[in-house]
Amino acid sequence: MGLGVLGSSSLKQVPGTVHVLEDITSQQRLAGVDQQQAIKAGVKYDRSGKTPIILVPQPSDDPNDPLNWPLWKRDLIIVILSIVSILAACLSSILAANTLTLSLYFGRDFTAIALLTGYHLCGVGVAGVLFVASARVWGKRHLYLLGTILLVASSAWGGASTGYKSMLWARIFQGVAVAPFEALVNASVGDLYFVHQRGIRMALSNLALFGSAFFTPIVVGRLTHTIGWPWSFYFVAIFTAVALPFVVLFVPETTYNRAAYLDTDLALMDAMDSRGSLDPVESNNETHHEQSSREKEAGYTENGRSISRTNTPIPEKVSFARSLLPFNGRKTDDSFFKLLLRPFPLFFQPAIIWACLIQGALIGWTVMIGVVLAAIYLGPPLFFNEEKTGYMYAGPFIGALVGFVLSGLLADWTARVMTRHNKGVYEPEFRIILVIPQLIFGCAGIYGFGITSNNAAKYGWFLPDFFFALEVVGMVIGAVASSLYIVDAHRDISVEVFTCLLIFKNMFSFGLTWSAYQWIVDNGTIGTFKIIGSVQVAVCLLSIPMYILGKKNRAFFHRHDILKMLHLR
Numbered sequence: 010m011g012l013g014v015l016g017s018s019s020l021k022q023v024p025g026t027v028h029v030l031e032d033i034t035s036q037q038r039l040a041g042v043d044q045q046q047a048i049k050a051g052v053k054y055d056r057s058g059k060t061p062i063i064l065v066p067q068p069s070d071d072p073n074d075p076l077n078w079p080l081w082k083r084d085l086i087i088v089i090l091s092i093v094s095i096l097a098a099c100l101s102s103i104l105a106a107n108t109l110t111l112s113l114y115f116g117r118d119f120t121a122i123a124l125l126t127g128y129h130l131c132g133v134g135v136a137g138v139l140f141v142a143s144a145r146v147w148g149k150r151h152l153y154l155l156g157t158i159l160l161v162a163s164s165a166w167g168g169a170s171t172g173y174k175s176m177l178w179a180r181i182f183q184g185v186a187v188a189p190f191e192a193l194v195n196a197s198v199g200d201l202y203f204v205h206q207r208g209i210r211m212a213l214s215n216l217a218l219f220g221s222a223f224f225t226p227i228v229v230g231r232l233t234h235t236i237g238w239p240w241s242f243y244f245v246a247i248f249t250a251v252a253l254p255f256v257v258l259f260v261p262e263t264t265y266n267r268a269a270y271l272d273t274d275l276a277l278m279d280a281m282d283s284r285g286s287l288d289p290v291e292s293n294n295e296t297h298h299e300q301s302s303r304e305k306e307a308g309y310t311e312n313g314r315s316i317s318r319t320n321t322p323i324p325e326k327v328s329f330a331r332s333l334l335p336f337n338g339r340k341t342d343d344s345f346f347k348l349l350l351r352p353f354p355l356f357f358q359p360a361i362i363w364a365c366l367i368q369g370a371l372i373g374w375t376v377m378i379g380v381v382l383a384a385i386y387l388g389p390p391l392f393f394n395e396e397k398t399g400y401m402y403a404g405p406f407i408g409a410l411v412g413f414v415l416s417g418l419l420a421d422w423t424a425r426v427m428t429r430h431n432k433g434v435y436e437p438e439f440r441i442i443l444v445i446p447q448l449i450f451g452c453a454g455i456y457g458f459g460i461t462s463n464n465a466a467k468y469g470w471f472l473p474d475f476f477f478a479l480e481v482v483g484m485v486i487g488a489v490a491s492s493l494y495i496v497d498a499h500r501d502i503s504v505e506v507f508t509c510l511l512i513f514k515n516m517f518s519f520g521l522t523w524s525a526y527q528w529i530v531d532n533g534t535i536g537t538f539k540i541i542g543s544v545q546v547a548v549c550l551l552s553i554p555m556y557i558l559g560k561k562n563r564a565f566f567h568r569h570d571i572l573k574m575l576h577l578r
Contacts, residue, residue: 132184230399412485451483459538
């Protein structure tokens with residue numbers, strides 16, 4: 010048992026558990042060799058800090074391996090994708106401040122206007138399933154390009170809509186455009202960074218995906234009040250069109266078929282064999298197409314240089330012109346339709362169910378608060394217009410920033426401290442510790458919002474907004490925790506798992522848009538949010554068995570691969 014994480018008696022090396030080896034003493038104790046042997050064995054280190062850290066996964070000698078790209082290039086890719094994600098994600102909440110305005114414009118009730126958001130989320134969920142299968146076969150770049158182009162076209166369409174049906178279809182296609190960014194950006198973080206580098210980047214990508222949704226109504230409320238609601242869509246189209254050349258030029262394909270033995274967080278291998286060398290290990294999960302001649306060579310680092318121990322030639326670096334192509338070959342021999350079905354059996358895997366609930370439940374409650382916010386404050390005693398309703402999102406936006414800072418500071422720090430106390434062995438379950446601040450902030454926010462928004466005459470607008478901000482802090486931290494756990498514990502199926510998350514959170518939120526207003530009418534604000542808060546407490550408490558049994562769960566589903574059983578792998 011390592012810090013409460015129960016070990017597996019059936020597997021010596023459980024996928025996801027890695028020897029990060031932050032100090033020389035731990036290296037010698039765990040690997041049974043001295044540092045010079047480790048260097049000769051081909052193990053590559055990050056030597057930028059005071060103590061060397063083994064790179065997980067191990068990069069190949071191929072200059073086209075994203076892990077070998079300069080850090081500034083990898084960070085630039087994530088920054089560009091995060092900026093486009095901000096523009097994409099803002100479409101989910103773009104109508105939050107305009108409920109009354111659009112209700113009068115289209116002559117529809119509040120539920121019909123809420124469903125403009127609901128069907129948008131449905132579009133995200135359905136398109137995500139198709140796009141993830143496509144990403145598995147052909148990579149992610151073509152989907153980022155398609156999504157960016159669709160964002161421009163569908164946003165312009167939304168602004169030009171004069172009828173409800175036209176707006177409804179524009180919203181659905183906007184959901185399709187959002188899907189590549191919701192489904193794939195977090196997986197790209199896993200493609201581009203080593204385990205010890207992912208925390209702050211994952212926090213940034215989640216801030217972009219979720220934080221922007223709370224800044225949007227602030228701007229949209231003001232725009233609607235001054236130049237009209239269509240311009241909220243037109244500005245999205247304009248800014249996305251500006252971002253499109255950056256996606257084309259500076260976001261190459263991040264998917265890379267690395268030799269199985271280099272994926273030390275996935276492969277079943279010993280750090281060293283009896284000769285003190287890092288040898289390839291056969292992977293039963295990898296197709297013949299995904300195995301390359303690099304599986305027979307193991308390089309080693311010496312003074313920053315990578316040297317091959319065999320005569321296998323190192324591939325030439327792909328030219329800039331070639332990197333601009335939307336496709337650079339198939340990434341797997343599996344059929345598209347088989348990959349299309351692959352996410353659905355994963356809903357029977359406890360870790361995936363846990364991740365869906367930890368991330369998706371608070372996102373759903375956030376969408377629900379946004380749906381009912383206008384109805385609560387448009388009437389007496391505050392009589393907010395669309396501009397003031399938009400300003401109510403200032404608190405949640407600040408909350409998203411606070412959540413980003415907290416998760417960014419805590420994610421890698423807690424993992425590093427716990428790894429050190431665990432004798433240099435990193436367990437993905439260390440990421441689950443982030444659920445503690447999610448429980449504190451998120452549940453306090455839900456209960457507090459329900460109590461204070463129920464009596465606007467007594468509490469005014471500030472306290473509900475403050476508690477809304479706390480709920481969003483918890484939402485962002487939970488999203489980071491679940492994303493990091495999935496990437497670290499199940500990186501081989503991370504794309505499919507993020508599809509499960511996307512399906513769950515969007516369909517759950519879609520369902521809430523149907524029921525939110527009626528729940529408030531039937532149970533009152535305080536009664537509804539007390540129930541929701543209690544459900545969220547129960548969801549967070551599921552993290553206790555997940556932390557304790559997570560490693561056993563990983564070992565069990567590695568030995569009993571549900572995808573293999575169904576011939577989907």
